[in-house]
Amino acid sequence: MYRVECDVAVIGGGPAGLSAAVAAKKEGSGEVLVIERDESIGGILQQCIHPGFGLTYFKEELTGPEYAARFAREAAERGVEFLLNSMVLEIRKEEGEILCVNREHGLTTVHAASIILAMGCRERTRANIMIPGSRPAGVYTAGAAQRLVNRQNQMVGKRVVILGSGDIGMIMARRMILEGAEVLAVIELMDYLAGLTRNKVQCLDDFGIPLYLSHTITKIDGYQRVEGVHFAQVGADKKPIKETERYLECDTLLLSVGLIPENELTRKADIEISPVTNGPKVNQYMQTSAENIFACGNVVHVNDLADNVSVESRRAGAYAARYAMGCLARETKRVENMPGGNVRYLCPQSVSAADEDETVSLYFRVLHPDEKVTIRAKSGDKILASRKAARVNPGEMEHIEIHTKDIEENEVTVEVVKEG
Numbered sequence: 001m002y003r004v005e006c007d008v009a010v011i012g013g014g015p016a017g018l019s020a021a022v023a024a025k026k027e028g029s030g031e032v033l034v035i036e037r038d039e040s041i042g043g044i045l046q047q048c049i050h051p052g053f054g055l056t057y058f059k060e061e062l063t064g065p066e067y068a069a070r071f072a073r074e075a076a077e078r079g080v081e082f083l084l085n086s087m088v089l090e091i092r093k094e095e096g097e098i099l100c101v102n103r104e105h106g107l108t109t110v111h112a113a114s115i116i117l118a119m120g121c122r123e124r125t126r127a128n129i130m131i132p133g134s135r136p137a138g139v140y141t142a143g144a145a146q147r148l149v150n151r152q153n154q155m156v157g158k159r160v161v162i163l164g165s166g167d168i169g170m171i172m173a174r175r176m177i178l179e180g181a182e183v184l185a186v187i188e189l190m191d192y193l194a195g196l197t198r199n200k201v202q203c204l205d206d207f208g209i210p211l212y213l214s215h216t217i218t219k220i221d222g223y224q225r226v227e228g229v230h231f232a233q234v235g236a237d238k239k240p241i242k243e244t245e246r247y248l249e250c251d252t253l254l255l256s257v258g259l260i261p262e263n264e265l266t267r268k269a270d271i272e273i274s275p276v277t278n279g280p281k282v283n284q285y286m287q288t289s290a291e292n293i294f295a296c297g298n299v300v301h302v303n304d305l306a307d308n309v310s311v312e313s314r315r316a317g318a319y320a321a322r323y324a325m326g327c328l329a330r331e332t333k334r335v336e337n338m339p340g341g342n343v344r345y346l347c348p349q350s351v352s353a354a355d356e357d358e359t360v361s362l363y364f365r366v367l368h369p370d371e372k373v374t375i376r377a378k379s380g381d382k383i384l385a386s387r388k389a390a391r392v393n394p395g396e397m398e399h400i401e402i403h404t405k406d407i408e409e410n411e412v413t414v415e416v417v418k419e420g
C-alpha cells in the first residue's frame with residue numbers, strides 16, 4: 001500500500017483546510033499535507049463566482065475563486081503539499097493514520113503527528129424535509145444548481161421557485177435572474193430570514209423577488225418535469241393553513257433548507273460530536289476530544305462567511321502544528337461553555353485554560369431574532385464580558401471575547417438578554 005508520512009495532515013482543501021495548512025506552516029511545522037477528494041482545491045468557493053468574500057479578512061471584496069486563490073498561492077509558496085483526487089475513508093486516531101483512496105496510487109495511508117478535519121458540509125435535500133407530491137425532474141438543492149450553472153455551464157430551469165431563505169438560495173435567486181430565468185418566489189417556513197440580511201437586499205430586493213415568510217411548499221406537481229408547486233402560510237405550529245394554499249406554475253424548485261456538517265469520518269473515529277451543531281466538540285485550539293485531531297470550518301459548525309472560517313482555521317492550523325511539535329500548552333483547568341438565554345450553541349464548547357492568559361472568542365448563534373439586546377459572558381456571578389447589539393438574528397453569527405485569567409468557575413455561560 002502507498003504510504004505517506006507528514007507532520008500535519010489536513011482533510012479537505014476548502015478555505016478551512018487551506019487556511020489551516022498555511023497557519024501550520026507559519027507556526028513552524030515540517031511537512032504539511034492537504035488531502036482533497038476533488039481534482040482541484042478551493043472547496044465550495046470554486047462555484048461561488050459572486051463577490052462578497054474577503055471583506056473582513058482581506059479588507060477588499062473578492063469572488064469565491066479569488067479568495068481561495070490567495071490561500072492556494074500562499075500554501076504553495078510555503079511548501080504545503082497536496083494529495084488531490086483522494087477520498088478519505090477512515091481515520092485511525094490512535095495510530096495517527098488516515099486511510100484514503102487515490103486515483104493514481106489506489107489505497108493510501110497517511111501518517112501524521114496531528115490531523116485537521118476540514119471536510120465542510122453538504123446540503124439538506126428533499127428527502128431530509130419530506131415534501132409531499134410526485135418525483136419529477138427539476139428539483140435541485142441550491143448548491144447543486146449553483147455548481148451546474150457556474151462550473152458546468154448548464155442552465156437548470158426557466159421558471160423557478162426557491163424553498164428556504166438560506167444564503168445559497170438567495171444567491172441562486174439572483175443568479176437565475178441574471179441567467180435569464182424568472183424567479184417567482186422565495187418561500188421560508190420561519191417568520192424570519194435564514195440567511196444574511198445583506199443577501200436579501202442584494203439578491204432579492206434589488207431584483208424584485210418576493211419573499212414569503214411563514215410559508216411552506218405543501219406539494220410538488222409534475223410527471224416527468226416539475227409543473228408547479230402548492231404553497232401555503234403556516235400557523236404558529238408550523239403546519240400549513242389549508243385555506244391559504246396557492247399555486248405557482250414553475251419548472252424548477254431549488255432547495256435552500258440547511259446544511260449538514262460532513263462528519264461520517266468523525267463519528268466513525270469515535271470523536272465526540274455536539275448534538276446541536278452536528279460537528280465535533282472543540283476547545284479554543286479547535287482540538288477535538290481526540291488530542292491529536294483538530295477541526296475547523298463548516299465541518300465544526302455552519303459558517304455564513306468564509307472570512308470567519310479563515311480566522312477559526314488559522315487557530316486550528318497553528319495549534320495542530322504546536323501539538324505535532326510537542327509544544328501545545330499543558331491544560332491546567334477545563335471550562336465548559338454553556339448556552340444561556342437565546343443562545344443556540346457556543347463554539348468552542350470548552351476552554352482549556354493553561355497558566356498563561358489567553359483571549360478567547362466565543363462564537364454563537366441566537367435562537368430567535370431580537371433587537372436592543374445585551375450579550376453577556378458570565379462565570380458564576382462574575383461578568384467576564386458584555387456588549388450591546390442593536391439586532392441579533394439566527395442567520396448571522398455573533399461572538400464575544402473573554403480572557404481565560406478572569407474565569408473563576410468551571411463553566412462560562414453566554415446569554416443574550418433584552419435591555420431593561
Ligand SMILES: Cc1cc2nc3c(=O)[nH]c(=O)nc-3n(C[C@H](O)[C@H](O)[C@H](O)COP(=O)(O)OP(=O)(O)OC[C@H]3O[C@@H](n4cnc5c(N)ncnc54)[C@H](O)[C@@H]3O)c2cc1C
Pocket residue numbers: 011012013014015016017035036037038042043044045048050051052053054086087088089118119120121143146167168171262265296297298299303304305306307309
Ligand atoms: C453557495 C454558497 C455561497 C456562499 N457565499 C458566501 C459569500 O458570499 N461570502 C462568504 O464569506 N461566504 C460565503 N459562503 C460560505 C463559505 O463558502 C463557506 O463557509 C466555506 O466555503 C466553508 O469552508 P470549508 O473549507 O469548511 O468547506 P468547503 O468549502 O465545503 O470545503 C471542504 C472540502 O473538503 C473536501 N472533502 C470533504 N470530505 C472529504 C473526504 N472524505 N476526503 C477528502 N476531501 C474531502 C471537499 O471536497 C471540499 O473541497 C457561501 C457558501 C455557499 C455554499
